[in-house]
Amino acid sequence: MNEKKVNYHSPLYLQLREVIRSKIESGEYPPGTPIPSENALAETYGIHRLSVRSAISALIYEGLLKSVQGKGVYVTSRKDERDLETIGGFKQTMEQLGHKSSAKILIKATREAGPYYASLLKIDPHDSVYYIKRVLCSDGEPYSLEELYIPTTVLENLPQVDLNVFSMYQIYEFYGIRISRVWERLELEELDPMEARLLDIDSSFAVMKFQGLSYDQHGRIVEYARTYTRGDKCNFSVHYQREG
Amino acid sequence: MPAEREMCEMWSCNRSTLRSAINRLVKSGELEVRPGSGIYYSGDKYRRKLQGLKSFEEETTLQGRPHESRLLAFEKIESDKRLSRLFRVTLGTQLWHLSRLRFADGRVLQIESSYFLVERFPDIDRFDFARDSLYRVFEQEYGVVPTQGEERISTTRVGEEAELLELPNETPIFRIESRTYDQDGAMLEYCRVMIRPDRVMLISRMETRLAE
Numbered sequence: 001m002n003e004k005k006v007n008y009h010s011p012l013y014l015q016l017r018e019v020i021r022s023k024i025e026s027g028e029y030p031p032g033t034p035i036p037s038e039n040a041l042a043e044t045y046g047i048h049r050l051s052v053r054s055a056i057s058a059l060i061y062e063g064l065l066k067s068v069q070g071k072g073v074y075v076t077s078r079k080d081e082r083d084l085e086t087i088g089g090f091k092q093t094m095e096q097l098g099h100k101s102s103a104k105i106l107i108k109a110t111r112e113a114g115p116y117y118a119s120l121l122k123i124d125p126h127d128s129v130y131y132i133k134r135v136l137c138s139d140g141e142p143y144s145l146e147e148l149y150i151p152t153t154v155l156e157n158l159p160q161v162d163l164n165v166f167s168m169y170q171i172y173e174f175y176g177i178r179i180s181r182v183w184e185r186l187e188l189e190e191l192d193p194m195e196a197r198l199l200d201i202d203s204s205f206a207v208m209k210f211q212g213l214s215y216d217q218h219g220r221i222v223e224y225a226r227t228y229t230r231g232d233k234c235n236f237s238v239h240y241q242r243e244g
Numbered sequence: 245m246p247a248e249r250e251m252c253e254m255w256s257c258n259r260s261t262l263r264s265a266i267n268r269l270v271k272s273g274e275l276e277v278r279p280g281s282g283i284y285y286s287g288d289k290y291r292r293k294l295q296g297l298k299s300f301e302e303e304t305t306l307q308g309r310p311h312e313s314r315l316l317a318f319e320k321i322e323s324d325k326r327l328s329r330l331f332r333v334t335l336g337t338q339l340w341h342l343s344r345l346r347f348a349d350g351r352v353l354q355i356e357s358s359y360f361l362v363e364r365f366p367d368i369d370r371f372d373f374a375r376d377s378l379y380r381v382f383e384q385e386y387g388v389v390p391t392q393g394e395e396r397i398s399t400t401r402v403g404e405e406a407e408l409l410e411l412p413n414e415t416p417i418f419r420i421e422s423r424t425y426d427q428d429g430a431m432l433e434y435c436r437v438m439i440r441p442d443r444v445m446l447i448s449r450m451e452t453r454l455a456e
Contacts, residue, residue: 014403025326058401058414184448187289188399188416188441189272192264206399206416206441209272231399231416238294238395238448 012047016055019045024064024075034072035065061205063232100139105163106198107133110152117149120213120224128152132163135198142199143233145191149224168223177222181215186236191228199230207231245275245283273442290348292439294397294448297390297424300346300356301377309348315374316355316408317343320362327359330423331431338362342373345408354439355405360432364388382432390432393424397446405438417441 008015023029035041038056042049056073059065066076109131118125132148148168150158154177161171172179189209190196196203210227246254252262266283269275276286291307304311322336331337343357358378364386371381382388398421401414411417418439426432 010404017403054414058403061416062398062400181449185291186397186446186448187272188418190416192268208399236397238397240294240297240393240395 013051013054029075031075034074102137104135121221123151130158145228147226154222178217179214180217182212184212289445291447292444299377299379304348312347313374314345330434353443354437356437359434389427390424391427395422
């Protein structure tokens with residue numbers, strides 16, 4: 001019922017999946033190198049090619065393997081670990097991890113909050129908010145699709161600020177806003193085909209959907225963010241402690 | 245939910261727009277389609293807090309949800325390479341493997357598989373873990389307090405667990421691996437959880453630890 005319990009009764013594709021996983025973990029298949037071809041694996045283990053394919057597909061999904069069209073299936077480097085408790089913008093986090101980050105702004109507009117976002121941001125439905133939609137890339141590859149809702153009273157000069165150059169956290173800092181608390185919830189969701197294309201994935205691919213409400217040092221709500229992150233690109237880690 | 249036609253009139257949109265909106269909510273678990281009957285609000289998702297060390301039993305009670313557990317396995321196993329490394333014991337050391345299927349509001353949510361040392365809890369199999377909380381037993385019966393830990397969250401596709409979780413094969417799910425340490429900082433429990441994302445959301449609260 002889980003991979004520790006995979007034994008000789010288990011379907012062959014699951015057995016093979018664990019074989020490949022342990023070869024990656026032990027370093028027999030090092031990152032950056034191709035694993036044997038479907039045919040070779042099918043032959044080595046005497047199983048059907050379709051079983052080989054299903055064994056590999058889940059590992060691609062987990063991000064341990066990457067399929068490169070016309071070339072083969074490669075072992076990837078370890079996934080990025082993001083610490084959910086350390087507050088830091090995307091740019092900062094990626095740079096700490098040694099990646100080059102970039103953002104592509106799709107929409108930057110001012111709109112009326114409307115009842116839904118007003119209730120989240122605790123403002124009046126007629127108050128205006130900045131709406132920013134952007135794709136975040138790490139080393140040039142799309143990684144997250146992000147939508148931000150920021151009350152215009154929080155950052156009056158935002159329309160003049162170049163969001164391609166500065167991260168939101170840097171901008172907040174310029175204006176003396178320190179994010180001191182964030183509530184986040186995480187769900188798994190499938191994207192519309194159009195949005196999936198922005199992340200360069202198939203729409204059947206589930207992404208991690210984060211929703212976060214950020215508070216500044218005065219306890220004021222400064223931002224509501226909705227982020228869709230590719231699960232194959234990233235793991236998240238959390239430390240927990242006994243309360244009280 | 246009202247009939248499709250009514251909703252189209254209500255928001256003066258066409259059917260395909262409505263359908264794609266509904267589709268999206270079905271995918272994220274907000275709505276449920278019951279064939280031949282209509283579309284229903286599927287109720288609140290169970291909120292799993294990432295910080296804090298509450299047991300499933302405590303957390304569901306706190307959220308006012310009736311809960312249930314089904315024992316899938318409770319057995320002694322020998323540690324393999326990976327588990328040995330985690331617990332810092334030699335290969336073949338005896339471990340308890342406790343696997344439970346968790347339900348809240350009568351619906352299956354997740355499969356939890358826990359591993360802990362037989363040596364520390366030699367007679368723990370006298371407890372009924374379909375009812376009891378593992379952390380309660382650790383604490384009250386053995387004086388071992390789960391004190392801190394770390395969790396790693398990732399996504400995968402459901403394989404062998406599909407049937408138990410009542411999901412079609414290859415459905416995307418959350419996979420959480422956690423390591424919990426006791427009051428002396430020793431490795432207490434390793435746990436792997438496969439979670440239905442349409443019924444559970446993960447909640448986290450972050451706070452800057454200001455140096456000044």
